[in-house]
Amino acid sequence: MNFTTIIGLEVHVQLNTRTKIFCGCVNKFNPDQPNTQTCPVCLGLPGSLPVINREAIHLGQMTGLALNCTITPFTKWDRKQYFYPDLPKGYQTSQFDLPLCQNGYIETFSHEGEARRVRILRAHLEEDAGKNMHDESGRGRDSQVDLNRAGTPLLEIVSQPDIRSAQEAKAILEELHLLLTYLGVSDCNMQEGSLRCDANVNLHIDTDGCSKVATPIVEVKNLNSFRSIEAAIEYEVKRQLEEFQKTGRKIGDPGVEKETRGWDMERGYTFAQRGKEEAADYRYFPCPDLVPVTTSPERIEEIRRSLPEFPAQRRARYRQEFGLSLYDASVIVNQGAGLARYFETVANLCGDAKQAANWVTQDVQRDLNDRKLTIGEFPISAELLGQLLKRIVVGDLTVKGAREVYAQLLADSDEGQTLLVDWIDAIIEEKSLKVVNDTGLLDAAITSALEDSQKAIDDYKAGKQQALGAVVGKVMKLVKGADAKVVREMLIRKIDG
């Protein structure tokens, strides 16, 4: 059966302001000290009045511009009414018809450079709810409510249903995550819930080759990792296809409504969440407690000028300025702004971007993973690595020799030593790693090595290239730090006479 998968994403991003969106309580993830970051406003006590946090507007508008949105010049606040124990006021202050940002897009690029654009319908500000903890014992104990999170500024980013596969959904979310970290507007910690994703999924099925029917739209919730978004959508596609083959239920049939399902990562399936007695009716109306926010074109341009370089721009620059492949540029940029800055410092110091890219994507990346470190915690600074690689570029060190110095630096740091730039030369000296360019010395060593290597010479002349390896080894033993490639070339010249 031919079908197309239709996916739209709703992403909730906690903005990293110092304080909550409508009150001065600190905005901090603090589950160990429940109910210590609240006040009459975020508890929803009668008579309290909210005041908008300027920084929440700013971070929201920065994100909107980075997502190519129009910034709404006149934006207002609305109440979304529903009852849940983590929502003290009985309504969530949100934005309904005049969201902060509208009509943008985000793009991902394949390694072949092919672009995929997903349109952004809107991005609006709202307050987060508190957190409920349920008794898992099944003994019907009370649920606990922590309101520390209530009132945390959230930007809800809603995409158009432009995504066509689980892999694409994951790629878009990864690019959005990366963009938000480059902008610095959110911690984007999915485990702690500062980036949360819901996916709307359904299928357009070609039943008879000329007409299409749509399966009921399902909103999958609780997607709190990149792996889970991919796995949940893959599961949901299979489930909807089987369900359709069994029942033929489609959008427009009587009683068919949007369904909400949760995702269980451990067991690998989506499950129906208890259906609401009737379709959600949030009865939005304008919030009388908050006045509208206007933004002038000058202010929008001011924010636009202050935006940092985006990941997509940075990848393009690395290709142009440093001559990297799209693959190498992506590997570096996708690891975040910290690693990208590290790479740029190394590349500029050593003067060979390709060399810098190799080291950063292989050696440094490997050791970061092994040691579970961020680039900010890595003992070999960009300055140190840049100086080390410069020795390769000017011909003082082979790549192999540089690896030895690098390993020694890491070992020294493991013993608690602070690494200094002059250690590079000390280690080179100690291990006699300096490339010997003294041809007189090499000549003498080669002549001496050739004297007792008649068999190898005969074999080489008979066409066995690898016979020379033993002779190269002898020379290397005599002259520590000689470049094997140079020795080999000199040997061949001598034998071939």
Add this chain to the structure above:
Amino acid sequence: MSEALTPETVRKVARLARIQLTEADVDRFTRQLGQVLGYVEMLSELNTDGVEPLAHPLEIENVLREDEPTPSLSREAALSNSPKSDGKYFLVPQILDAG
């Protein structure tokens, strides 16, 4: 807009607001709310063509606050109005729908 308010709508609004009504309540509120809506309906006699919708009755915009922390309540004070707590959390009857 000028459709009469039905008992069915009153029951729906009550359900959404988690208010329990007796049949007598439904009758009474259908009548009373209907009168309120009828009164407000007078506004539709005005011609509002070309009039911008009003976002807020006050003619003030951009009341914003700097992102500076202010003291929060102590946990004890925060929990003090709650019908039930365990000294750390607000307690509510078990939530079945993990949504």
